[in-house]
Amino acid sequence: MLSRPGLALYLAPRELPFVLIGGAIGFLGVWSPAPMAAAAVTAFLVAFQVKAEILTQPRS
Numbered sequence: 001m002l003s004r005p006g007l008a009l010y011l012a013p014r015e016l017p018f019v020l021i022g023g024a025i026g027f028l029g030v031w032s033p034a035p036m037a038a039a040a041v042t043a044f045l046v047a048f049q050v051k052a053e054i055l056t057q058p059r060s
Contacts, residue, residue, distance in 0.1 A: 010051040022047025 022043040029039035
């Protein structure tokens with residue numbers, strides 16, 4: 001997803017157990033015939049908290 005004016009993206013790492021689970025899911029693409037891109041995206045979404053907010057008023 002690309003950032004644009006009026007769209008705010010917030011990324012924050014999750015707590016330790018989720019980061020470890022995300023790392024294990026990331027290696028799933030190496031250990032099994034699962035597509036590496038699918039494993040990487042899933043691992044990112046498990047390890048990080050992603051929030052998107054549409055801004056109605058521009059922030060200064």
